[in-house]
Structure formats: C-alpha cells, structure tokens
Amino acid sequence: MKLFWKVLFSLHLLIETVLGNWWNLAAPVRPVQTSNTSLETFISMHKESCQRFDYLVERQKQLCMLSDKMVQVLQTGAQQAVEECQHQFRNSRWNCSTVDNSTDIFGGVLKFKSRESAFVHALSAAALAHAVARACSRGELNECSCDARVRKRTPRHWQWGGCSEDIRYGEKFSRDFVDVKENKESDEGIMNLHNNEAGRRAVRGRMQRVCKCHGMSGSCSVRVCWRRLPQLRIVGDSLSTRYEGASHVKIVERKRGKNIRKLRPIHADMKKPNKTDLVYLEDSPDYCEPNDELGILGTRGRTCNRTSAGLDGCRLLCCGRGYQTRVRDHEEKCRCRFVWCCRVHCEICRSKRDHHVCN
Template sequence: MVRKQNFPLQRTREQAYVYAMSAAALSWSIARACAAGALAACSCAAPPRAPPRPPRQAVPPEPQARFKWGGCGDNFQWAERFAKQFLDTHEIDVRDGRIEDEIIDFETTTEKPTTTAEPTTAPPVVILVDDQPAPANTSMAPRRKGKRGKKRLPRSPRRGRPTRKRFRSRYDYEDDEKEYQYRNIEYRMAADDPRFDPQVDLHTRLHHLRTLIASANLVNNRFGRRVVSQGMRTKCTCHGVSGSCSVRTCWRALTALSRAGAALAREAGRAAALPPRAPRPRPLRRARSRLRYVTPSPDYCEPDPAAGSLGTHGRKCNASLGQGAGGCARLCCGRGRRALRAARLERCRCRYHWCCRVDCQLCRVTTEEHYCN
C-alpha cells in the first residue's frame, strides 16, 4: 500500500481522513486474514481471560458456566502491531529528526530538458543533481579513496565556489511518469546566486513542516486503529439438544469496515489543527483524541488548480437530498441551482404473449435534472 504525496507541504483534514482510513483498513484486513488462516505469520486470537458475559435474560444462578470462549476470533492485537510497525516507523524517524524526509524536485515545465539552449540575456539556471552529468564549464575534482561516503562536489559555474549539498545515503525513488524524482539529497545552493531562492524557500518550508506533518500522521494512524478496535464485538453460537442452547461458544470479532469508515468520516468534520510542538508541562488529564491536520482545506466550491479542485460550478445535484451528500443545498455552496426538464420516450406497459412475443407501448417520460450555478 503506497500513499503518494502530490502536495508534501500540506496536510488537510481530507488527508487526515485518508491516513486514518488507510491505517484502519490495514489493521482490519490483517486481523480478518489471520482469523481466516490466510497468513502464515499469525493465527486466531487468544481467548480473553475474563469469561464472556451472558445475555440479560439468563435465568440460571451461575450463567458463567454455560458460556465459554471458542471459535476463531479476529487477531487484532497482532494486526495492530504490524500496522503500527509498517506505517509509523518512517513517521517516527522523521518526527525525531533521525532521517530527513524526501524532497520533491518539481519541474517548471513538462518538457524534458535539452542539452542545447539558445543564448539569452540571463544565464540559465543550473540545478546540480546527483545523477546528472556535470556541465561543460565545471571541473570535477578527483574522488578520494579510502573514505566511504565522501563525494567531491563540482565547483559553482558562477564564481568558482563549491555548491553546498549534503549527501545522505538512504532510498532512491524514481517516477518516470510524473517527470520528477524523489531524492534524499538536501539541496543547498550557492548563497551568492539569488536565482535559487525559490528552491531554498521550498526546502526551508519543508524543513519546518516535516516534523509537524509526521506528528499529525502518527496521530491520524493511531486514531484509525483505535476506531477499528472499538468495533470489537462478542459473537456466540448455541449448542444443545433440540435447540435448547444449553452451552454457548463465544469469540471476539470485528464489525464491518464500513462502520469504521462512517465513524472516521464523522470525525473528519470535527478534526482540529495540530498545534506546534513546544516544551510545556504535560497536562494531568489527556485531551480527547481526534483527527489532526496541519494546513486548512482549500475552498472546494471554487476552481483551484493549485489544489487540484475543479469547483462545483455546473455539477449535477439531487434537490431531494438537501444537506446530504450530493444534495443541492450542500453541493452548490449557496449559489443556487438551475433545473432542466427533458422528455424522452421509454417502453412501458409491456405484455407477454404466448408464445413468444412481448408487446410494449411507448410512453413519454419527463425528467427534471438540477445543476449548480
């Protein structure tokens, strides 16, 4: 499961819901797979120590003796540990500063760079990347032997000063379709060249926000797993002569994943901003956990190409739903709607004649569709 980050400097409430839902779906699927025997690393959940609770209508004085744990329960404990290790390890390292998060080098144009360029008044901007060949006007110093991890950097083509970059050996991610590269290199361009200010500003913003983003991801992942764990229910089956149900065998099972998704969707509307981390005394009472976001959500009512939102102008809506999902009162953002009536011919009053013919009449049906202004 891979979650690509098209906007690395943003963590909206919608992205908080996606992270929480991903963690919930991962833990739920693994817990069910363990109970079904689909995974060799885990099996059924261990029965709880406490005896199962009998139903309220139980009359015998010792109802605990008639109920016992059995069956194959969903192994949520093992699934939670696996999901936490799979999703939270990288976020914890980024939050604690042990590693540096990947930096995305956005391309200004979709065209591939060419080696030849027409002479212009201003010199072209040169971005030195680890896998690009050095320009013709730079000289590559010989590499020292015997020192592992040390690389000689090319000289700056402007004043002969070395470009300040720090290489960090970690992972390399390549994506040819997007025309950008994930590189674990910290770009620090020469301070005497003001043309690299946008790159420096991008890195500075990411440097200040990455710890806060990682903390929000950890909170949302934990919240998603917690919602799934709250859906554990006790299921029982009866055993006895003639359906007397003298003995009940019970086990713990998870509810449907759609319930967890609906609960997370409700919590997304109540998500709160994650405050910056500051040294302060720990409160005596833990605050109510909820989904956390870093940046506010854009206005989805109006077109916003930067955020990838097309707006709701001209969207088809359902006037009978009101404030519900897809309703005109909610989707049109208070701009009103227009109704279009259309008439079409449909087959109706069909009758079957033996044998073997179906005769139908043509009826004119008028429909009304609503579109947002």
C-alpha cells in the same frame, strides 16, 4: 540560515512528491505471472514486486516481503480505504477524487494538514489493520492466524471458541507499516501519528462478539463465542462523525528534562482531543474551484439536491454560483410479478425527472 531552511523544505516536498504514500497501492498493478514457475522463482518475483514500489520506504518493503500474499493484502487495504473515503465524501465539495498520471492518487490535497488529510490517514490505517486481521483469520498469511489470547478468559455464561479475528496483529502490522514513514519530530508527523492511531482504535472499539448456541433441542446450554471484525463501512461512518467534530490543534513544546511536543487545542477554551478524536493543524483549501496543481476538480458540473439543506444541497455544493435544472429520461423496473416457475417478470417504466447541476 533562512535560505538553508527554504532549500531543506523544498527538498522535503520534492521527496514527498516523488515517493507518494502507501495508499498508491490502490492503483491497478499488473499481476505477477505464476504459471509454470518454481516456488523459488515465485518467491523471487514476489520480492521484486515489493521492491519496485518506489513510494515505500525500506521498512515497508521488508514487511511487504513477509508473505507471498502480502502485496494483495496491502492492495486490498488501500483500495478499500479509497472506496470508503469516496463513499463518505460523495456529497461533499471534495469527494475524495483520485488523480490519474500522478505520483500520489489524491494529488496535492493531502499536502495541507487539514481535516480531510486527517480523515484519509485515519481511514487508511484502519483499513490496513482491518485487511491484515481478516487475511490472518482466512489463513492467507504465514505470520498470524486466529486470536487465541481471548480464550484465556473464563466468562460465566459462555466460552471462547471459533476463530476470533486477530485485530491485535492487524493493529501491530498497521502501526509498523504506516507509522514508520512519519517524522515524529515534525508537526505533520505528530498530527498523522495521532490520526493513524485514532483510525486503528475505531476498528478495535467496534469489534463484535458473535455467539453460537450448543445443547440438546436448542437449549443453548453452552454458548461458544468469538470476536469478529466490524464492516469497514461501520468504521468509515464512525470516522466520518469524528471528521465532522475534528479538533483544530497546534503543537506546543513542554520542557521537562527534554523537549516534548504535544497537540493542544488552538484555543484554550476548547476540549483537549482524546486518542479517538481526529485532529488537524490547517484550514482546508477551497474545493469550489478547480486547481490542477493540487488535483482539486472543483464542483462545477456536480449533481446537487435542490431540496437538501445539507452538504449535497445546491446552495452549499455549488458554492453560491447557482445551478441548472435539466430534464432527463429515467427508466426503472416496475409492476413486477412472479411467474411460475421460477422467475420474476417486470415492466420498464419511463418518466422524466429534474436533474440539478452546479454552474
């Protein structure tokens, strides 16, 4: 029996390695040539492009084929997720680096059920919901447009109008597309599903109400308002805060008629995570030293801040190995002045600056 489970686990890892995940769409994809082709041919080519993504399961391929613009929307969501992840972790030991020539752009780092994996899943689900909702409001997808449901409400001092971005459809698509790949019975699947939903809630909870005044002489007798998506940076900042306070949890089984598996804090005196918190099951791997198997680059050669006590400081980022200080020439524009008409003339100022690099 032990041998059976070992073989089954090895097979699961092999399948996961081959398939990768949907955010592999962030990798460059050769565009489909559409010149001098009929509509039928273009639709056929679009379906073929969805089918050739081997790391998508069948349901994801079906959703990809809903619209001829869906591949671009999926790619936008994946690329924005990777870029935002790299921005948020730019000063950390693991800087959300991507790996070339791999079936998974993050390498093997996300095989760990760590807080980094929690963040990536939450941000990816959020970015897809964000990208789909924005594409809906721009008329790029046939299945959705603006959110008309908010107009059923009757507020006192203003009225709904304009084009509210349909985060409900974005959430629904993200839930259908991202969550379908998770095993609801496995520990990792339960963790990922929780973090996916936390990411989507981070978008919904930061929707902004935007209003425009109407009336004689700017009296604003009537205000027309609509809902707008937050910038993904705002969502990323929020999830980064959640990452810092992520809950270390375990899976417990409750038998009430049928087995129910729930996330609970690893220690009884810790706060139970709510639906907006990020959760993780395992401690993070060591990001200090390179690990080719996991796609970890290590921190040797990284630039650090000698005066910072934070994660970007030389003491933490260099993992106690010390650092070297190098003097580099620095150029920047200076003494800029306006020249009539109509340009700005600047001089180039040169200086030498210390540059600190981890050993």
